[in-house]
Each structure stands twice: as C-alpha cells, then as structure tokens.
Amino acid sequence: MTQKHIPAWDIPTRLFHWLLVALIASAYLTYEFGDVTMxxxxxxxxxxxxxxxxxxxxxxxxxxxxxxxxxIKGPGAIIGYLKSARTATPQKFLGHNPAGALMVLVLLALIxxxxxxxxxxxxxxxxxxxxxxxxxxxxxxxxGSLHRxxxxxxxxxxxxHVVAAFFYLFVKKENLIRPMVTGNKEAESVPAGETLQPRSxxxxxxxxxxxxxxxxxAVNIGAYL
Amino acid sequence: MKKLLLAxxxxxxxxxxxxxxxxxxxxxxxxxxxxxxxxxxxxxxxMGSLKSILFLGGSGDAAYHAGAxxxxxxxxxxxxxxxxxxxxxxxxxxxxxDMDGFKQKGKEAYGATLKLVEATAGDDKGAQIEAFKxxxxxxxxxxxxxxxx
Numbered sequence: 325m326t327q328k329h330i331p332a333w334d335i336p337t338r339l340f341h342w343l344l345v346a347l348i349a350s351a352y353l354t355y356e357f358g359d360v361t362m363x364x365x366x367x368x369x370x371x372x373x374x375x376x377x378x379x380x381x382x383x384x385x386x387x388x389x390x391x392x393x394x395x396i397k398g399p400g401a402i403i404g405y406l407k408s409a410r411t412a413t414p415q416k417f418l419g420h421n422p423a424g425a426l427m428v429l430v431l432l433a434l435i436x437x438x439x440x441x442x443x444x445x446x447x448x449x450x451x452x453x454x455x456x457x458x459x460x461x462x463x464x465x466x467x468g469s470l471h472r473x474x475x476x477x478x479x480x481x482x483x484x485h486v487v488a489a490f491f492y493l494f495v496k497k498e499n500l501i502r503p504m505v506t507g508n509k510e511a512e513s514v515p516a517g518e519t520l521q522p523r524s525x526x527x528x529x530x531x532x533x534x535x536x537x538x539x540x541x542a543v544n545i546g547a548y549l
Numbered sequence: 550m551k552k553l554l555l556a557x558x559x560x561x562x563x564x565x566x567x568x569x570x571x572x573x574x575x576x577x578x579x580x581x582x583x584x585x586x587x588x589x590x591x592x593x594x595x596m597g598s599l600k601s602i603l604f605l606g607g608s609g610d611a612a613y614h615a616g617a618x619x620x621x622x623x624x625x626x627x628x629x630x631x632x633x634x635x636x637x638x639x640x641x642x643x644x645x646x647d648m649d650g651f652k653q654k655g656k657e658a659y660g661a662t663l664k665l666v667e668a669t670a671g672d673d674k675g676a677q678i679e680a681f682k683x684x685x686x687x688x689x690x691x692x693x694x695x696x697x698x
Contacts, residue, residue, distance in 0.1 A: 360685045361604075448593070449692070450600055450685040469698060 329508035331520040332418050334387040336528035340379050341504055344435070347372045348482070352475070362451045366442075370539050373439040376432055377535035382528060388521045389419030396429065397422035409496070418509070418518040427485050434481060438474040443542070445471040454543045577637035585628035586638070591621045596685070603678050611677055612669040618684075619662045622655075639697040654691035661687040 347368060354365040383392040395417075397405075402422040408415045415421070420428060443455040444467035456464055492498045503509045507520075541548075577583055595614040601607030602614070629644055629651075644651045661684040668680035 360682045360689060447689065447692075449688045450596055450681075472698060 328511055330418070330511050330514045330518070331507055331522075332389055332503050332509040332514065333507045334390060334520060334522045334525075334528075335507065336382060336386065336525055337390045338504055338507060340375060340382070344372070344375055347375065348435070348478070360450065362447070366451075366453070369439050369442045370543060372435060373542075374532070374536045374539045376436045376439065377538055378528075378532045379432060380436075381531035381535060385523065385531070386528065387523045395420040395422075395425040397425060402426060414496075416513060416515045418514050418520070424488075427481070427488070431478070431481055431485065434474065434478050438471065438478060441467045441471040441474060444468070455545070457546060579633055579636045579638075581628060581630050581633035582636050582638050582640075585625065585633075588621050588625055588628075592618050595621070599681055603674070603681055612666070615662070615665045615669040619659075619666050622659050622662055641695050641697050644695050651691070651695055654687070654695065658684065658687040658691060 351365065351368045351372060354368050355362070358364050382390050385391075388394050402425075405415050405422040409421075409423075443453040444459050444464055446452045446456050446464055446468065453467075459467065489500050492500050498513055577586075595617045598607070598609055598614045599611060602609045602611050629640065629648075631645065634640055634642055634645055661680070665677070665680040665684050668676045671677075
C-alpha cells in the first residue's frame with residue numbers, strides 16, 4: 325500500500341515553531357509599544373527562553389525528525405545537498421535537509437543568546453533584567469549592546485529562512501510551509517520507507533516543564549545566592 | 550609547543566587586562582562631563598529608590614525622592630557647554646547639532662518631574678506610579694536620540 329501523505333513533523337515541534345514565530349513578533353511589539361516598565365517584554369523573553377530550551381531537550385529525546393542526531397550534518401553533506409538541490413533529482417529528507425538543519429541551529433543559538441543577553445540588559449532608567457545584579461557595568465553594557473544588535477541579526481536570518489521557504493515553494497515547487505502546519509509531507513518528496521516516529525506529547529510537556537523550571541530558577545537566582 | 554601557546558595566551562590576556570584597566574584609570578576630568586554625569590547618577594539613585602517604593606514594596610518617602618530629582622535637575626547648570634562632547638561621555642553629537650530639540654526634551658523631563666512631585670504629595674499610589682512611569686518615558690525619549698547606547 326502506498327500512502328500519499330507521510331507524517332513528518334510531530335505536534336510538539338509544529339507548535340514550537342509557530343509559537344516561536346508569535347513570541348518573536350510579540351517580543352518586538354512589547355518592546356516598541358509596551359509599557360515603559362517592560363513587564364510584558366520580560367515575560368515574553370522568559371517564554372522564548374523556555375520554548376527554546378524545550379526545543380534543545382526535544383532535540384535530544386524527541387521524535388526522530390526533531391532529534392539533532394538525525395538531522396545535523398557536516399559541511400560536506402550540506403554542500404552535497406545544495407549541489408543536488410540544483411539538479412532535477414535533489415536528495416530527499418523526511419525532516420530537515422542539511423542546509424535547513426544549519427538554519428535551525430543558527431536560529432536556536434541566536435535566539436537563546438538573545439534571550440540570555442536580555443537577562444543582563446538594562447535601560448539605565450527604571451528597567452533591569454533579572455541578572456543585571458550579577459554582572460559588572462561593563463558586561464551589562466556589552467550584554468545590552470548585543471541584545472540590541474541581536475534583534476537585527478535574528479531578523480536577517482529569519483528573512484533568509486522565509487526567503488528560502490518561498491524559494492522552495494515558487495521556484496522548486498515544494499511546499500515546506502504546509503507540512504509545518506499539517507505535519508504531513510507529500511510521499512514523492514520523502515525517501516521511500518521513512519516516516520515520523522512520534523514520541524509522546526506527554527514527554528514533550530515534561531520537557532517544557534523542565535525548561536520552564538530552569539528559566540524560572542535562572543530568573544530568580546538572586547533568591548538562592 | 551603547547552607551553553608556547555599558553556604563554557602567548559597569557560601575554561595577550563595580561564596585555565588586554567592592563568590596557569583595559571589603564572582606560573579606567575584615565576578617567577574623565579572635563580568638569581562639565583564629571584558634573585553632569587554625577588548629577589544624573591543622583592537622579593538615577595532616586596529613581597531606583599522610587600522603583601523600590603512604588604513597585605517592590607520598599608519603604609521610604611516618595612515625596613523626598615521626587616523632590617530630590619527636581620532639585621538635581623534644577624542644579625544641572627550649563628551641563629552641555631561646547632567641547633564637552635569629547636571624552637568619556639555617551640552624549641551624542643546630535644545634542645550640539647540640535648540644541649533646541651535637546652533642551653525641549655530636558656524641559657519635558659523636568660515637567661514630568663514636577664508632576665511626580667505633585668503626585669507624591671498625595672496618597673494616590675496609582676497616580677504616583679503613572680507619574681513615575683511618565684518620567685521614565687521622558688528620560689527614555691531623550692536617551693533615544695541624544696545618548697549613545
């Protein structure tokens with residue numbers, strides 16, 4: 325029996341992706357238009373850190389297409405894939421292709437870095453990140469600069485990520501966006517015999533709870549020092 | 550080879566440390582810069598105390614801190630004379646290029662301070678918080694254009 329649609333992305337990974345999109349948008353909005361106390365911007369940041377830490381855990385013990393060990397490839401594989409992508413018979417992948425995997429890593433690292441720097445950022449008026457008290461004023465200056473510049477760096481990679489998705493859609497006629505919503509890929513764009521091996525969403529919830537706990541502890545570390 | 554590498558690292562790190570601390574030693578001595586930065590620090594200190602009283606449940610006299618901010622602003626004097634753009638300062642060149650716009654921001658901050666003084670004379674904590682946030686917003690509006698990050 326041949327299936328037309330092959331499950332590729334589990335629900336936790338899809339939710340992660342779109343929640344992160346929404347939270348990055350609201351991080352900007354709460355900064356630009358929010359209250360001068362930045363309360364919502366800071367909560368927004370804790371949420372993003374929680375979500376990204378969860379993704380790291382899910383990358384270790386999650387479903388097959390979410391696991392780093394399944395999709396992270398070396399430079400040779402990335403170049404090999406990009407070369408094949410220009411031919412009529414590109415290499416197929418159930419989950420991330422090697423170039424997309426690199427984008428996943430870069431964005432995750434940048435966003436975790438951005439959130440972490442935010443913990444050390446102050447407006448030097450009335451808002452202080454929860455960890456400002458730990459660092460010298462030189463380091464706080466540096467963290468603040470990185471936090472401000474980081475936004476533009478992340479926007480650059482997000483733009484590249486979106487342009488790549490539309491390039492696949494309109495030029496290569498492969499819709500990568502819909503599977504990130506529905507979870508299913510077209511059978512012809514997936515290697516024969518491969519399919520999603522989902523892990524329990526309950527496990528994902530446990531990962532999320534652990535991540536939230538870690539972020540909560542980091543934010544409140546002053547109470548334990 | 551490893552030892553050589555280690556020695557090189559230590560040398561570079563020490564060099565960075567020395568030059569870094571040297572920079573700190575060569576502190577600013579332009580009187581205008583020293584005076585305005587010190588007075589802004591006084592303002593920042595009282596803002597911190599108000600933050601404690603209004604948001605963190607700290608005890609203290611909000612009216613005293615509001616009055617002290619007003620007093621500090623009134624004693625700024627000629628804080629940005631020509632030539633005080635050079636040195637250990639985050640004051641941007643825009644201040645001297647657009648002195649009228651800059652002074653307008655200063656007036657707005659002072660106006661917000663007067664409202665804070667007024668609010669802290671009463672018992673309405675909500676009004677005090679709003680006035681405090683408005684002053685914070687006025688500080689921010691000026692920093693945005695005239696203070697380097």
